[in-house]
Amino acid sequence: MPKLPNPVVVPGATPAGAHPFPHAHLLGLEGLQPWEMLYLLDEAEQWVELNRSSGKAGSAGAKHDNRLAGLTQINAFFENSTRTLLSFEIAGKRLGADVVNLGVSGSSVKKGETLLDTALTLAAMHPDVIVIRHGSSGAVQLIAEKLGCPVLNAGDGRHEHPTQALLDALTIRRRKGRIEGLTVAICGDILHSRVARSNFQLLAALGAKVRVVAPPTLMPPHVEQLGVDCFTSMDEGLKGVDVVMMLRLQTERMDGAYVPSTREYFRFFGLTEERLRHAADGVLVMHPGPMNRGVEIDGRIADDIARSAVTEQVEMGVAVRMACLDVLTRTRRGVPGWPPVGAAR
Amino acid sequence: MIAITGARVIDPATGFDAVATVLLHDRMVAAVGAVAIPSDAEIIDARGLVLSPGLIDAGVFRADPAACHAGGITRIVLMPDQRPPLDDPALVAFAQAMGKPDVWVHPLVAATRDLAGQELAEIGLGQAAGAVGVATGRHAIASSAVMHRLLAYSRAFDMTVVSHAEDPALTAGAVATEGDYATRLGLAAAPAFAEALAIARDIRLAEATGARLHLRQVTTAEGIDLVRAARARGLAVSAGVTPAHWLLNETAVAGFRSFARLSPPLRSDADRRAVEAAIGDGTISVIASGHDPRSQEEKRLPFADALPGMAGAETLLALALSLVRNGTLSLAAALKTMTATPAALFGLPGGTLAVGAPADIILFDEQAPWRIAGDRFIGAGNTPFDGIPVAGRVRMTIKGGDMVWRA
Numbered sequence: 001m002p003k004l005p006n007p008v009v010v011p012g013a014t015p016a017g018a019h020p021f022p023h024a025h026l027l028g029l030e031g032l033q034p035w036e037m038l039y040l041l042d043e044a045e046q047w048v049e050l051n052r053s054s055g056k057a058g059s060a061g062a063k064h065d066n067r068l069a070g071l072t073q074i075n076a077f078f079e080n081s082t083r084t085l086l087s088f089e090i091a092g093k094r095l096g097a098d099v100v101n102l103g104v105s106g107s108s109v110k111k112g113e114t115l116l117d118t119a120l121t122l123a124a125m126h127p128d129v130i131v132i133r134h135g136s137s138g139a140v141q142l143i144a145e146k147l148g149c150p151v152l153n154a155g156d157g158r159h160e161h162p163t164q165a166l167l168d169a170l171t172i173r174r175r176k177g178r179i180e181g182l183t184v185a186i187c188g189d190i191l192h193s194r195v196a197r198s199n200f201q202l203l204a205a206l207g208a209k210v211r212v213v214a215p216p217t218l219m220p221p222h223v224e225q226l227g228v229d230c231f232t233s234m235d236e237g238l239k240g241v242d243v244v245m246m247l248r249l250q251t252e253r254m255d256g257a258y259v260p261s262t263r264e265y266f267r268f269f270g271l272t273e274e275r276l277r278h279a280a281d282g283v284l285v286m287h288p289g290p291m292n293r294g295v296e297i298d299g300r301i302a303d304d305i306a307r308s309a310v311t312e313q314v315e316m317g318v319a320v321r322m323a324c325l326d327v328l329t330r331t332r333r334g335v336p337g338w339p340p341v342g343a344a345r
Numbered sequence: 346m347i348a349i350t351g352a353r354v355i356d357p358a359t360g361f362d363a364v365a366t367v368l369l370h371d372r373m374v375a376a377v378g379a380v381a382i383p384s385d386a387e388i389i390d391a392r393g394l395v396l397s398p399g400l401i402d403a404g405v406f407r408a409d410p411a412a413c414h415a416g417g418i419t420r421i422v423l424m425p426d427q428r429p430p431l432d433d434p435a436l437v438a439f440a441q442a443m444g445k446p447d448v449w450v451h452p453l454v455a456a457t458r459d460l461a462g463q464e465l466a467e468i469g470l471g472q473a474a475g476a477v478g479v480a481t482g483r484h485a486i487a488s489s490a491v492m493h494r495l496l497a498y499s500r501a502f503d504m505t506v507v508s509h510a511e512d513p514a515l516t517a518g519a520v521a522t523e524g525d526y527a528t529r530l531g532l533a534a535a536p537a538f539a540e541a542l543a544i545a546r547d548i549r550l551a552e553a554t555g556a557r558l559h560l561r562q563v564t565t566a567e568g569i570d571l572v573r574a575a576r577a578r579g580l581a582v583s584a585g586v587t588p589a590h591w592l593l594n595e596t597a598v599a600g601f602r603s604f605a606r607l608s609p610p611l612r613s614d615a616d617r618r619a620v621e622a623a624i625g626d627g628t629i630s631v632i633a634s635g636h637d638p639r640s641q642e643e644k645r646l647p648f649a650d651a652l653p654g655m656a657g658a659e660t661l662l663a664l665a666l667s668l669v670r671n672g673t674l675s676l677a678a679a680l681k682t683m684t685a686t687p688a689a690l691f692g693l694p695g696g697t698l699a700v701g702a703p704a705d706i707i708l709f710d711e712q713a714p715w716r717i718a719g720d721r722f723i724g725a726g727n728t729p730f731d732g733i734p735v736a737g738r739v740r741m742t743i744k745g746g747d748m749v750w751r752a
Contacts, residue, residue, distance in 0.1 A: 030529070114645070114646070116645055116646075136646075136648070137530055137649060138530065138600075138647050138648045138649075139647035139650075141600070142645075142646075157531050157532075157647070157649070158531030158532070158533075194531060197528075221524065221525075221527075221528060221534065221536070222523065223525070223528055225524075225528070226528065
């Protein structure tokens, strides 16, 4: 099959006449226009500032906004999560929403209820926005079709994790001043990673060049068709890159299943000081967390705040999720100019 | 006595294709041709319709008489994947009896106990109880040793062994064919050559044992090449397919449509075209519906969690006729893949209009247009062809001389 060129799109502002975000849901980044992604990033900036303020409750500088007051946000997580769940919960609470978490252990899915019945049960409680994580690709879309409220995908199987890619982009943009024209290497377990897939969509749309670096057993087949350049050598793949995004290697995939051992993995695919020298000056190191120090990344690099943006990513996560919650509920809140103008997505 | 007049009569077994009168008497075909119509005969005027032997659907997962009649199917070859599996002569006998008189069920006995792929089931006793062949079920037998013994043992009973050709280890957990499409959707995928690996092994074992091997679904160009070469060497190897694999490709799973979750999974378009070509040159000689009705509970799930399979009985003929319209097969050759060929493969009565053959007859309008709509099916509606316009409607199904469907 012919290889598709990596499309370099110069992102711009929302074109005249176009709605900044004409979608009912955020199920993935595939299909979004570049300016729609940028709109979410721009919206997130104000929340970064708010989150850094330290005023007392009720005072002008408080970390609080009331725009979602009276709205109910359900975080339905059918797969274990700590940080993403926490991030969405804080994001909702900072905006004044009533946030309820449905964890996997408390869900009636364990009792044999089908996913669609669970969806209908949730819908009957009249939530105003639902955040869903599920272990199966496509599950969030399936639930969204049954719900009458905005749905935010917090990760479905190996498919997409849009808010993670958005927070990565926001981090890069704040550190590097731009995304367009940068070369980004995504390294590690690409095969099982929804973060990588969402980042392919977003980074390509915003004009970055994307490389993937992984052992062949963790490289998705035909991934080059998605417009990325593939490397199986870290040294080659890191040559001249502006950003290195490391991915977590799940424990169940070590020890012979996909790679022979963690020490062999670290030796050839771990991010070390030496390897990082192949990258461009001022390279930015990122990791969606939680990190396996000594497996995919040398702890010293992770802790070097001049190069590592790991904690900043967490910070940007809350801001990006606040922006998404705000934008998706605008129609419901009657914000002028916010009927969804396009087809629901 | 029934006299059907004015139809274009096609007997795929002999190649007969002409406007003729067909007489049915005593549940058998009594005469075909320019025959005098007895005065006491009930006359069916079939001008403008095609008359063919009732379809024999070689490899379905559920006996579904109403859906079969609507689709012109009068006999089915039932897969052993029942609950419990058909691994016991009593279960085979029960399955064989359950369709009569509406649709005759010809069961395949399970190759191994509980279809687990480990110990041989009582296939000789199964044959005595009515099984027309042996089948590995929805999955291939992982162990080459077990498959070898199965083929060798089956030969003593002259039974066709029906195999599912997908390497079990390579396809474990996979729900799609490897490719950029599966990668984009984040679906666990297996390489297409998992089929060729399984076919190569099974053909070699069939050659070593002299057994008759039928690969129920061959869906890749590489697999087809292996079958073609084996047939050229004179081996008793045959291949079948269902309409999904020559009409759809991997892009049909867009939007995580679980109705397009099939086993084997849908392939690349190059493979799809190879399947079509293989039907045209006779390498694939059997077309079956793979009828596998699924409930909403089994299909309205995230793609990977949904069970594979499609309801196919009601759409088999119309979809097969697409091969006639695009010039791949003549009408007689298309009908042969669903009548005479499976009848010969499994030693079934029917599939022919020879005098004395069972009066299993269908009349259909080759041109009648309609749109496939799963929610209007008589049986379960899990079809990946929902919304697709087709042509070809069964107007009458006669089973054993009795009219069982008219539309």
